Amino acid sequence: MTEKIDASQRLLQREVPEDLLRERTVHVANRQNVTGRGTKSIVIFRIGREWLGLATDVFQEISEERKVHTLPHRRGGILGGLVNVRGELLLCFSLDILLDLEPSPGTSTGNLKSHLLVCNRNGNRAAFSVSEVFGIHRYDPEDLRAVPATLANVAAGAHTVGMLSWKGRNVACLDDELVFYALNKDLA
């Protein structure tokens, strides 16, 4: 027994070989591998016929679609109304109107919604109704492609930072700062 303890003591306390130490030091000191792929994370979701992405860190929870109560004198605006999330009344916004999304064919009252995204960006809480949520996706900012020139011409189309290929689809990555800026401005 004591032999075994001695052996393990020796094993653990042995000197680290000089070359191994140097190699590891270089490896740890090397920052090149740290930057690179998969450093940004978004949640991918769909509204009607558009696939969109929003930075993961603004998400608080994703729940099923709930009843939204519209606010008087706010008809047709970005602010959709109030929604009850775990007993708290949150403001629910329409990305459809903010992003000028087209309603899918066959629906008269806009896109069908099944999920509610609950977001919190620097204390500004907001909920969005969406059609479908696909989960978290990591990507390299270098893979972002420019938005089509036609979008660049649309008056309110500046909310997209770039396009991303994902499972054969083009996902529009939203600029969360600009999106929340637009929401708060709409409230003021």
Added chain:
Amino acid sequence: MSKMDLASLSGLSMLELFRMEVETQAVSMTAALLALEREVDPAPRLRELMRVAHSLKGAARMVGRNGAVRISHAMEDCLVAVQSGKRPLTNIMIDTVLQAVDFLGSTARVSDEALGNWEHEHKSVTEALLAALSSPAERLPAPVVADGDRASSSEEIPLAANPGPAGGGSERREYSKVLKASDAADRVLRVTADNLDRMMALAGEALVASRWLTSFAADTLRLKWLQHDLGHTLEGLLSLLPAASSSDVIQSQLFSAQGRLAACQQELAQRFARIDQFDRQFVSFSGRLYHEVLDCRMRPFADGTQGFPRMVRDVASSLGKEVTLEITGGSTPVDRDILERLKAPLDHLLRNAIDHGIEGPAGRRLAGKTKESSLRLEACHSAGMLLITVADDGCGIDTEVIRKAVVHKKLTGVETSQKMTEPELLEFLFLPGFTLKDSVSEISGRGVGLDVVRTMVREVGGHVRISTRSNHDAQPGQGTRFQLELPLTLSVIPTLLVEIGGEPYAFPLTRIDRVLSLPVDRIESVEGRQHFSLDQEQIGLVAADQVLDVIGAAAPKAEVSLIILGEKAARYGLVVDRFLGAGQLVVRHLDPRLGKVKNISSAALLPDGSPVLIIDVDDLNRSITNLTSIDRPSRVGAGPGAPQRKKRVLVVDDSLTVRELERKLLEGAGYVVDATVDGADGWNAVRTGHYDLVVADVDMPRLDGIELLTLIRSDIRLKSLPVMIVSYKDRQEDRARGLDAGADYYLTKASFHDETLLRIVVDLIGSAVS
């Protein structure tokens, strides 16, 4: 009840408050004292310390802690001496003040009962500390303790920086004794309102969830019936089997199926019973949790009346009257919001009673009353309302005097005034600016007091009544009584739930005059405006969906659902889609980012968890008045017209004055105006909104006007957006720089006139609506 009794009634929580204050202030004082040692300019710190010492003195006086009053007073003196340079700012001085702070802390922890003993035991410490605070001599007070002490030196709080072991031990004993005393009292915790709101939200959600389980259990009943049906089918099958065929295999299979079904039924019944039991428990628990959280909002009435005995004494003595204030019902729970808002109205009523109601000593003698007059403040719960009574035994209010004053102030004619009843006349007292006093004194007489009272009471949905027995037929007056009838809480209000535009809205029941269903054929029309007759009165109809600007339900109906709102002069019949019933709602505040939402006061959740908006009835009345005076109300059931698009202007300026001036000017001309505080903000705004014009300053932080202009001109979507520069810089080269960067107009603030700005804007983008 005397003043002493009062103290014992409310003293407990007052001491708690004092303790809390000392604790908080001790922390800030200690921090400030410690910072003082390092500060280059100690003056601001000293001022802060003096302010704290002063407020501690006031607080100690309120709870009758004379030792603490003396210590904090000496502390104040000491700080003043340091500030004026009479005493050097040394470590020893700081130590002394720190010890004084500790002393205040320990005296605050002593209960009222133990105070006598404690003060006796700590007499020498107190004296030593006082001496150290007031003497400019630079020595620690510790020796003073030893010198000046008699027998109880081991019982002292050690004042020296390094207490001896014996002293320390006894101090600990002392503290543990003190702690035990304070533990026995009702402990007070400070919880932020946010925290409480979130707790209430979760408790409410638990309540909603518990209701879901009930309906789930009810649905499960269906399964029971299905099994029951299955049993019948099996029995039918068995009876259909020809007895003679004696097909044993089939028969035995059927019997075993029946057996299995019975087992299933039994199993289900057991599960069902368990769900039922759990459901009942859960409902009961979540209900209790919810009410407990709601109760957190209640405070004893005594908490809101602490300042009154003192105020009454001071006011009475300044008027040369002898008044005893008697407060009863101090333990009555009152919603903390209501309690907070009650303070000013009660203050007014008490001052009024002392000044107007109660006679001077001579007057009382003449009326055969006791020299000392009594003033009663009473709180109790009655029939689901909170009743607060302020009553005096003074001369009462002579309604004839009011009658004369009403006529004199031309509020009504002589004849009408003769017909008015006593309650009607007393009602005039609530009018703003109406006073019976000839002179305005410091105490009352400006005629605003009762207006304040009524406004507050109305705001929370209550009533106020006056009754009086004045000098009649040589009988001396028996006094005046004000009774406030208030809701028990502002967090839960009874409401009428209605549907407007297919969505639920709630009207506070206290603000509704009447509710009725009106057959369509009773609706008449005058000059195109719809109305109907109710009790000889013509009541105009307004569609709720039009007032609220929501999309209404267009389906024509044989009857319309009406809510009658408004004051006597201007009553309206508000047409809603349908009535959903009455319900108690727990009020939730709207997201502060929304600001004030027109016609809406707050929100709530319905039992099924869906949101409902609570109507701000005062605001709604105003909206209806505006709507009917400016617009033409739409015919009941008719759809609203399409709104016109107004031109939008973005103002970018870091000066609030300029920004608001421009905003006012442009909004006055009908434009929709957004304002941002600097170029960077402006750049964000201009990219996200559809603007027809940007009006920008040049000198701004982060991103200046020229840079903003350059960004706009280089943006493919925005490059043709008209931009106007408004700047102080009026040199030729500044102008050229602006115009070169692509400004459509360069206006100098020197030539900034209302008309110039507007004329240029119209030149650039045309008038607001086109």
